[in-house]
Amino acid sequence: EVQLVESGGVVVQPGGSLRLSCAASGFTFDDYAMHWVRQAPGKGLEWVSLISWDGGSTYYADSVKGRFTISRDNSKNSLYLQMNSLRAEDTALYYCAKDIAEDTAMVFDYWGQGTLVTVSS
Amino acid sequence: EIVMTQSPATLSVSPGERATLSCRASQSVSSNLAWYQQKPGQAPRLLIYGASTRATGIPARFSGSGSGTEFTLTISSLQSEDFAVYYCQQYNNWPPRDTFGQGTRLEIK
Numbered sequence: 538e539v540q541l542v543e544s545g546g547v548v549v550q551p552g553g554s555l556r557l558s559c560a561a562s563g564f565t566f567d568d569y570a571m572h573w574v575r576q577a578p579g580k581g582l583e584w585v586s587l588i589s590w591d592g593g594s595t596y597y598a599d600s601v602k603g604r605f606t607i608s609r610d611n612s613k614n615s616l617y618l619q620m621n622s623l624r625a626e627d628t629a630l631y632y633c634a635k636d637i638a639e640d641t642a643m644v645f646d647y648w649g650q651g652t653l654v655t656v657s658s
Numbered sequence: 659e660i661v662m663t664q665s666p667a668t669l670s671v672s673p674g675e676r677a678t679l680s681c682r683a684s685q686s687v688s689s690n691l692a693w694y695q696q697k698p699g700q701a702p703r704l705l706i707y708g709a710s711t712r713a714t715g716i717p718a719r720f721s722g723s724g725s726g727t728e729f730t731l732t733i734s735s736l737q738s739e740d741f742a743v744y745y746c747q748q749y750n751n752w753p754p755r756d757t758f759g760q761g762t763r764l765e766i767k
Contacts, residue, residue: 574702581745581758581759581760581761582694582696582702582745582747582758582761583758584754584756584757584758587754596753596754598755599755632701632702637704637707642707642749643747643749643754643757644692644704644707644747644749645692645694645702645704646704646713646714647704648701648702648703649701650700650701651701
């Protein structure tokens with residue numbers, strides 16, 4: 538059974554930093570690209586970032602480019618999101634999601650339950 | 659930038675009836691279109707990809723159609739568990755950019 542478990546969400550002040558983690562199990566982690574997708578309270582879904590299976594390629598939404606860094610450790614079956622220079626508009630539930638294809642398809646077939654990041658003074 | 663527009667924002671349908679949800683792209687996305695279902699307090703679930711291919715374990719009452727700029731998600735006979743928010747998502751452009759529609763809330767009539 539595929540499982541994705543996010544952690545690391547807390548309340549942080551504007552301008553602060555945070556690192557989210559996602560522990561993956563139930564599939565061959567280093568075969569698939571992985572994503573972060575977020576959802577502000579009461580709002581829709583926003584794709585945030587993508588990392589290829591080997592970590593060699595990364596992509597970001599314009600809203601987070603230059604502030605967030607996605608990474609992975611295939612030896613630990615883990616995905617990360619380093620979030621710097623946080624803003625109030627980054628407040629959201631952050632989901633870790635698996636790509637459906639071994640070469641990136643941008644289709645998310647499994648999702649974690651999310652970890653809540655609140656940016657507030 | 660491709661803008662995905664879903665309609666209606668809210669759809670009220672009685673259990674057992676058919677629901678038809680629409681998604682329009684501001685430019686062609688070919689068949690690179692997915693649908694997700696999200697229930698309150700839950701993560702989204704993939705329903706359809708490639709515009710019409712059901713994901714693993716998705717009941718046959720869910721079907722997707724369309725290509726280019728116009729897409730439809732049809733739920734043939736609504737069950738109580740189908741009342742949720744539905745999102746369409748395009749994955750045609752590269753590198754990835756804005757990808758999701760704003761959602762359609764399907765509520766019990």
